[in-house]
Amino acid sequence: MSTTNIKEVAQRARVSVGTVSNVLNRPEIVSPATRKRVFDAIRELGFVRNEVARHLRVGRSRTVGLIVLDVANPFFADVAQGADALADEHDTMVVLCNSAADPARELRHLDQLEQQRVMGILITPVDASSPRLAELAARGTPVVLVDSAATGLQCSVAVDDRLGGHIAGVHLIERGHRKILFVGGPRSIKQVGDRHLGIMSAVSEARDTEPGGGVEPGGGPGGGVELVAWFMPALSVTHGRIAGERVAALPVEERPTAAFCANDLLALGFLQAMAAHGLRVPHDMAIVGYDDIDFAAAATVPLSSVGQPRELLGRTAIDLLLEEVAEPELHRHRQVIFQPDLVVRQSSDLHRSPP
Amino acid sequence: MSTTNIKEVAQRARVSVGTVSNVLNRPEIVSPATRKRVFDAIRELGFVRNEVARHLRVGRSRTVGLIVLDVANPFFADVAQGADALADEHDTMVVLCNSAADPARELRHLDQLEQQRVMGILITPVDASSPRLAELAARGTPVVLVDSAATGLQCSVAVDDRLGGHIAGVHLIERGHRKILFVGGPRSIKQVGDRHLGIMSAVSEARDTEPGGGVEPGGGPGGGVELVAWFMPALSVTHGRIAGERVAALPVEERPTAAFCANDLLALGFLQAMAAHGLRVPHDMAIVGYDDIDFAAAATVPLSSVGQPRELLGRTAIDLLLEEVAEPELHRHRQVIFQPDLVVRQSSDLHRSPP
DNA sequence: TGATCTTTTTGAATCGACTCAAGACACCGA
DNA sequence: TCGGTGTCTTGAGTCGATTCAAAAAGATCA
Numbered sequence: 024m025s026t027t028n029i030k031e032v033a034q035r036a037r038v039s040v041g042t043v044s045n046v047l048n049r050p051e052i053v054s055p056a057t058r059k060r061v062f063d064a065i066r067e068l069g070f071v072r073n074e075v076a077r078h079l080r081v082g083r084s085r086t087v088g089l090i091v092l093d094v095a096n097p098f099f100a101d102v103a104q105g106a107d108a109l110a111d112e113h114d115t116m117v118v119l120c121n122s123a124a125d126p127a128r129e130l131r132h133l134d135q136l137e138q139q140r141v142m143g144i145l146i147t148p149v150d151a152s153s154p155r156l157a158e159l160a161a162r163g164t165p166v167v168l169v170d171s172a173a174t175g176l177q178c179s180v181a182v183d184d185r186l187g188g189h190i191a192g193v194h195l196i197e198r199g200h201r202k203i204l205f206v207g208g209p210r211s212i213k214q215v216g217d218r219h220l221g222i223m224s225a226v227s228e229a230r231d232t233e234p235g236g237g238v239e240p241g242g243g244p245g246g247g248v249e250l251v252a253w254f255m256p257a258l259s260v261t262h263g264r265i266a267g268e269r270v271a272a273l274p275v276e277e278r279p280t281a282a283f284c285a286n287d288l289l290a291l292g293f294l295q296a297m298a299a300h301g302l303r304v305p306h307d308m309a310i311v312g313y314d315d316i317d318f319a320a321a322a323t324v325p326l327s328s329v330g331q332p333r334e335l336l337g338r339t340a341i342d343l344l345l346e347e348v349a350e351p352e353l354h355r356h357r358q359v360i361f362q363p364d365l366v367v368r369q370s371s372d373l374h375r376s377p378p
Numbered sequence: 379m380s381t382t383n384i385k386e387v388a389q390r391a392r393v394s395v396g397t398v399s400n401v402l403n404r405p406e407i408v409s410p411a412t413r414k415r416v417f418d419a420i421r422e423l424g425f426v427r428n429e430v431a432r433h434l435r436v437g438r439s440r441t442v443g444l445i446v447l448d449v450a451n452p453f454f455a456d457v458a459q460g461a462d463a464l465a466d467e468h469d470t471m472v473v474l475c476n477s478a479a480d481p482a483r484e485l486r487h488l489d490q491l492e493q494q495r496v497m498g499i500l501i502t503p504v505d506a507s508s509p510r511l512a513e514l515a516a517r518g519t520p521v522v523l524v525d526s527a528a529t530g531l532q533c534s535v536a537v538d539d540r541l542g543g544h545i546a547g548v549h550l551i552e553r554g555h556r557k558i559l560f561v562g563g564p565r566s567i568k569q570v571g572d573r574h575l576g577i578m579s580a581v582s583e584a585r586d587t588e589p590g591g592g593v594e595p596g597g598g599p600g601g602g603v604e605l606v607a608w609f610m611p612a613l614s615v616t617h618g619r620i621a622g623e624r625v626a627a628l629p630v631e632e633r634p635t636a637a638f639c640a641n642d643l644l645a646l647g648f649l650q651a652m653a654a655h656g657l658r659v660p661h662d663m664a665i666v667g668y669d670d671i672d673f674a675a676a677a678t679v680p681l682s683s684v685g686q687p688r689e690l691l692g693r694t695a696i697d698l699l700l701e702e703v704a705e706p707e708l709h710r711h712r713q714v715i716f717q718p719d720l721v722v723r724q725s726s727d728l729h730r731s732p733p
Numbered sequence: 734t735g736a737t738c739t740t741t742t743t744g745a746a747t748c749g750a751c752t753c754a755a756g757a758c759a760c761c762g763a
Numbered sequence: 764t765c766g767g768t769g770t771c772t773t774g775a776g777t778c779g780a781t782t783c784a785a786a787a788a789g790a791t792c793a
Contacts, residue, residue: 075779
């Protein structure tokens with residue numbers, strides 16, 4: 024162990040421990056000569072300040088926990104990067120934890136972070152209404168919900184997922200699709216539900232305004248728009264592929280002509296399955312993903328996707344947290360909501376598709 | 379702050395602090411009746427053990443730092459996932475830090491982790507020979523190099539990058555390419571250099587064994603294999619695209635017929651640029667990437683790539699670290715090296731390409 | 734030179750949990 | 764009733780850095 028402590032430094036520099044502490048924390052109040060002796064001793068002994076002891080004494084940590092649903096999802100990597108960047112400017116460390124959308128893992132991480140008395144926790148919860156989150160806040164660890172709206176008990180940053188789903192739905196309907204598949208993840212994930220609600224609302228609006236038929240070729244004979252939803256067990260490339268294979272196996276007349284996937288990983292897997300089964304995208308099957316991760320643009324067929332300000336989500340979350348920590352009394356919880364925007368690429372754009 | 383401490387619990391349960399500590403750490407030595415009283419008090423007060431104080435006293439943390447070059451690169455996400463999984467089994471927490479290939483950021487993270495007295499550090503260093511790493515180990519924080527071979531001063535897990543580069547080179551040469559471009563990242567990154575050396579060795583072997591001409595159509599008129607190397611400032615999709623654009627701008631006769639990219643992000647960007655400039659892959663330009671991330675298979679043209687056992691790297695690193703921590707005396711540093719393997723997909727496979 | 738004010742330095746108390754030698758207690762047989 | 768044997772419980776001391784009232788050292792001026 025790095026066993027050199029402040030006491031040894033004090034001895035070698037022939038000063039008291041109080042002075043060493045002052046050099047470390049408020050060097051300007053120490054006389055230059057003494058300061059130099061202490062710095063020399065520190066260097067000679069290779070002293071490294073024990074942050075654990077410091078933290079115990081001052082009671083406040085410079086560490087923030089960030090719990091995400093899936094570290095391997097570039098969406099969260101970008102959120103983390105945004106958070107990290109801003110935290111860094113405030114000399115604060117972000118520790119990234121992966122819940123893998125598993126409530127038990129999430130709970131373990133929450134326990135660990137609370138036990139470590141972190142400054143606060145940013146979390147994309149598996150279940151935002153879990154009493155655990157309220158307890159944390161009540162016991163003094165501020166929590167900011169990320170990519171998930173809070174209800175006033177804590178701060179949150181999110182993107183309007185219903186709007187995102189709606190935009191995607193409107194887009195596909197405008198392109199003439201009359202039988203649409205929604206490929207979701209676990210129902211327990213709020214984002215999945217909201218995106219589903221969003222496309223549902225787009226579909227029902229379409230039914231209301233144009234009861235008789237479609238505006239463009241490709242509409243079904245009866246005119247009404249049909250929406251089917253599948254909820255896969257995970258928001259992963261693998262489960263997207265599984266969904267795609269299931270779709271490909273359907274008889275043509277039952278098969279939807281477009282799929283809206285709850286995230287880009289699902290969409291990429293779905294796309295792979297289409298290619299594997301000889302279905303052309305977007306001609307036989309249009310696809311719209313969600314998150315607009317960098318890989319979406321680089322897919323087999325460049326993927327249309329509902330984009331979110333990923334890094335900004337992370338930055339804003341840190342910002343809210345620092346604000347709360349700085350003035351716990353004055354602080355009013357806020358819910359920041361960003362707008363998603365659809366990036367149309369080839370996977371849903373019939374005009375650019377091969378004949 | 380969560381201000382309830384062991385003393386309050388002791389008061390409420392009408393026992394001493396020692397007994398509460400025993401309940402927490404060695405419940406079996408406490409009589410069932412007392413144990414229950416203590417557990418009740420803990421529950422009623424919402425007591426959460428202060429890991430900071432515990433750590434200060436026992437001197438050993440249950441946290442491991444993992445510093446990677448780029449959190450947004452799925453390769454590292456997978457390594458992290460592997461590490462996390464094994465650490466979890468040993469009731470240990472992995473905190474993920476991003477150096478973004480910046481030595482200053484790396485240093486800051488190393489400082490922070492050492493100050494926090496973590497159990498150990500897994501790192502993919504920007505510069506493996508940095509004296510800082512040796513200092514850390516000397517002062518008692520074990521270090522395991524990840525994806526980078528050590529020289530006996532510490533443990534390491536790596537994949538043979540020269541072999542990987544060699545395999546990729548041999549593959550491209552066999553496919554008849556006689557003018558090959560190596561797209562690297564910063565020269566300072568060891569992996570980039572090794573992969574370059576690998577393909578260089580493949581090229582020079584090809585020159586030696588077949589000085590007069592190629593084995594397959596497509597060889598240059600003079601027969602020799604030519605290798606050009608570009609070193610981009612980052613291993614990112616963006617810089618891959620920039621490299622691709624630069625290549626596309628070359629006159630056909632000067633343009634290489636194949637590119638070996640130092641990682642898949644570069645390769646995906648490069649691929650996008652080809653598509654944007656109407657160059658067909660693999661017909662006009664074959665591409666081989668590195669890492670075989672999940673997105674490689676889902677690219678515009680499925681990407682050939684040199685695969686690495688990503689999660690195994692992470693697991694093994696944790697394994698080595700835990701071994702060292704468990705028996706610091708007996709421990710002998712080990713260098714574990716895995717073999718890469720080439721996954722051939724459409725991007726480098728002329729036989730499946732369009733006429 | 735002594736009084737007064739300012740700048741530095743000191744060191745014991747503190748944060749919260751853990752350790753362990755020592756004490757309290759229960760039970761048994763004589 | 765007493766000593767012996769195990770089983771539980773106790774609480775002062777400890778980990779390392781910070782704090783802050785108080786002491787010491789230095790500076791200034793009459």
